[in-house]
Amino acid sequence: MIVMSDARVIVVGGGPAGLAIAGLLALEGVDTMLVAPPPVSFDPRTIALMQPALRLLQRLGVWPEALSASSSPLRHLSIRDETGNLFSAPALTFSASELGLESFGWNIPLADMVPRLVEAAQRLGARLLEGEVAAVEHGHHQATVVLVDGRRFTAPLLVAADGQNSVLRGAAGIDADRWSFDQAALVANFRHSGPHGDCSTERHRIGGPLTTVPLPGRHSSLVWMASPDRIERILENPSALASEIQLGTHGELGLVSDVTPPRSFAMRGLTARRFAASRTMLVGEAAHAFPPIGAQGLNMSLRDAGHVADVVMGHDDPGSEAALGDYHGRRVIDVNERQAAISLVNKSLIADLLPLHLLRAGGLSLIAAFPPLRNLVMRHGLAPDANLPFAMRA
């Protein structure tokens, strides 16, 4: 039976996850359409991407040439326990050279990355369409997205890259477990008089971590997680932020100045109960969202992207039950393991529970004390040891 479609795959959502998938599929010669509304505002976040994710960007032709000038290598990663709890962990610093690498990855401004991904997707042949999906109709052989303006497009496979409040996830009948943390993350970039030494430092404090990540020259980005009240007070008086960063980093970066206007992000967690159903695969924050600890979010979303491409190439009907089961099986362990680890660290900083403090401090002390465990953690932090998608393999 011949079924007419508008594309082999329709990707919905124009964030970094959706754009990367559209580019990868187009690179493989798959007829791909991407539907997304135009971006609404400037996003000040910078994203620490590890080597496997950079290899994927390289395949798309956006790394290193187009992005490295505004980005900075991450040669060292440091974790400091500044909770002052009864059980505290020793300071931990990992160096990429311990794994024989030049750097663990690079810190890249999202506002630079997204336009380069748009260009790449178009250059590789994906069709980018401005629009917003209002509803989905599921047929036996294909699914149809219905846009707010009434246009309709049909394909054997839909990829839901439409963020945390995904319309496609709901339409596919997939439930999600959600958490709301009593936290917000404040993001800004700043200048400092001392060197950062290409080191990203995550300071574990009561209420949430304060993380500085290197940018070119004497600049760094800040991700500061704390109670919404605390963040709100800073947003009301942004001129106090330079001295807050100065205090929070104990002056280790020298004199802090030129802080960009801060922006806050509410902290919510989400994991879909399945990663594929009803001719729909979930990727990025439509599938999983968690607090920015350990720089995992987009790294994991790009692994989703790579696996979607592999599954589409491996099945005659990319939306068949076999293909959907294949994709779910490839993603479930990676996502659930990382979600659990990050939630544990985060809860141990928010909740005043001795067993959780003990668990976090004990875990970090063990990593500090045993070199093989340290090595394992570094490798696993970059990506899962096995089962990397083709686009991320060395």
Ligand SMILES: Cc1cc2nc3c(=O)[nH]c(=O)nc-3n(C[C@H](O)[C@H](O)[C@H](O)COP(=O)(O)OP(=O)(O)OC[C@H]3O[C@@H](n4cnc5c(N)ncnc54)[C@H](O)[C@@H]3O)c2cc1C
């Ligand atoms: C403070 C902070 C710091 C972070 N730092 C890091 C880091 O260092 N490293 C890391 O790996 N990750 C990090 N992350 C996570 C990373 O930013 C996210 O994982 C990533 O931006 C999410 O991308 P996405 O494409 O899944 O979703 P989004 O960027 O939310 O994109 C969703 C897209 O879907 C579109 N859309 C929504 N609804 C519809 C609809 N109905 N129809 C059509 N289109 C629709 C939207 O317009 C948008 O284009 C951080 C997150 C935060 C909050």
